[in-house]
Structures are given as structure tokens and as C-alpha cells.
Amino acid sequence: MNRTKMMFLLMILIMFFSPIHAFAAEAERNIYIGDIIELKISSQELTEEVIREKFKEFEIVGIVEGSDHFIVKLRTFETGEKKVVLGDKEIVVVVKSTLQEIQSEGPMEGGLEPAAPAPTVPWLYIFIALLAVTGVTGFVSLRGRFAIKNKVRLDPYHHFISRSNDLLYEDSEFFVKLTCYFKEYVQAVYHIRIKGMTSSEMLYTIDKLPRLQDVKKELGDWLRECDFFKFTGTVASRVRKQEMQRRLAELAGRIKTANQAVVRAPQGAGNRAVGRAPQGAAKGTEKGAAS
Known part of the structure; x- marks a missing residue:
């Protein structure tokens, strides 16, 4: 003992x-x-x-x-x-x-009846259950990977919209994350560094980009309202957060449209220049033949 x-x-x-x-x-x-x-x-x-x-x-x-x-x-x-x-x-x-607490059950009596078989472990059912769990886990993992890859393949605008829509209105850092996503979107489009800047520094940098002049005033108003909620401790309502999110998405869409227009303009000008060259060459050839 x-x-x-x-x-x-x-x-x-x-x-x-x-x-x-x-x-x-x-x-x-x-x-x-x-x-x-x-x-x-x-x-x-x-x-x-x-x-x-x-x-x-x-x-x-x-x-x-x-x-x-x-x-x-x-x-x-x-x-x-x-x-x-x-x-x-x-x-x-x-x-x-401790010996006094052991209760004797008396002498054991034998019998001619066969003893009951010991319980067996249902290995087949355990294997099927493990296989099912593995399958479900693998499916969820693959689905998550495909979702991440799809987000990576999105263009900067749709990537920003997707991340913005994934934000929870109950998140205490809603405006901080929304502003960060927008800065990363502008960085990806114009290849400038504005992440980590204050609102004033960001507007000063944007002022140097002609393509953002149309949204500068509205973006400045949005940033000032956003800073009010971020730094004063005022809690915005769900409706106000939705309205701020919608306004920023519209500004992002206008930036995308302006950027696409600037990208297409040189291509059109180049096509017109190429189209005029053969005409000039043809006129020169006619003059040479006339002379």
C-alpha cells in the first residue's frame, strides 16, 4: 500500500x-x-x-x-x-x-455459461468520422485559399471595395482601417508613398497630382470628418459610418475613372498621329511624281 x-x-x-x-x-x-x-x-x-x-x-x-x-x-x-x-x-x-474500507464481495462462484465478450472498439466508424472531419477541414482550407487568391487578382479599386465591405461597423477602429485601405489604394494607383501620413500631409501630396484635383476638396472634407471621430472619441452611429463608407467608395470610383481616362488619352493621340503619317507620305509622293 x-x-x-x-x-x-x-x-x-x-x-x-x-x-x-x-x-x-x-x-x-x-x-x-x-x-x-x-x-x-x-x-x-x-x-x-x-x-x-x-x-x-x-x-x-x-x-x-x-x-x-x-x-x-x-x-x-x-x-x-x-x-x-x-x-x-x-x-x-x-x-x-484503508483495509477497513475494502468491502469483500465473498467467494467467486464459477459457471458453465460462456463469459460475455469484451466490448470491441468500432474502428470502422471512428475511421469514417476522422475521414469526414479531414474532408470538411480540407474543403474549408481550400475555399479560404481560393478566396485569398481571388482577392489578390482583383485590381486596386475592387480590392479596396472588397476590404471596405468586409469591415464591421462595430469595430472600434473602423475609420482607422478604412482610411488605411484608401491610402493603400491611392498608393497602388499612383505609385506614391502616403501611408503613415497625416491628413494634411496626404492632401499636400495629392495636390501635386493633377488627376486628383477634382476630388481634392471632397476628400479633404471626408478626412476632416474622419479625424473628428478618430481623435475626439466621439462614437459614430451605424448610419453615419455607412454614409462615410459610401462617400469614400464614390471618391475611389472617380479616381479610378480619371486614371483610366488619362491612360487611354495617349493611346488615342498616338493612333491619330500614326493615321496622319501615311497621308503626309502620300502627298509627298504625289508632289515628287508631279515634279
């Missing part, structure tokens, strides 16, 4: 209204042979010799004296009920044996 060293703290607060002033309380717990019993005895009248005399039926493992109390550690290898009287209080310690 493995003997476990159990530390029981029996807070004994013994208050004597006689010459010995102390107080005691008994903690009811099962105590077995060989267990270490720890007692805290608070008294200003008791001495170590008196305590050893009172607990002489126990094996005292150690006594530690404090300023107004004693910590007593003791044990016994005998079962039964043991009583210790301190002043007008009585401490009752019941020591049990």
Missing part, C-alpha cells in the same frame, strides 16, 4: 475563559494510518512540554513555536478514536485504515 503524506491543517482556535485563553476548531476529514496531521494551536499559556504530554499517544514529528501559537505535526499507526483535552475543549481524532 502506497503511503501518501497528507498535510491536514486542523485550525484549532481554542478560546479559554479559564486561565488558558485559546480557541479551537476541528476539521472533519478522513485520517488514515501514517498520515501527517498538522495542528495550529493558538494559546499564550501552553508550553511545548504540555503539548508533548497531551499528545503522547501520537508520534510527534515536529513542533514549531510562533509568537502566539504552536504548529504541531504528528501521526499514528494505530486505528481508532483518540481524544485530547486542551482546557475545556476536546479534540477528537479518528484514525482509519
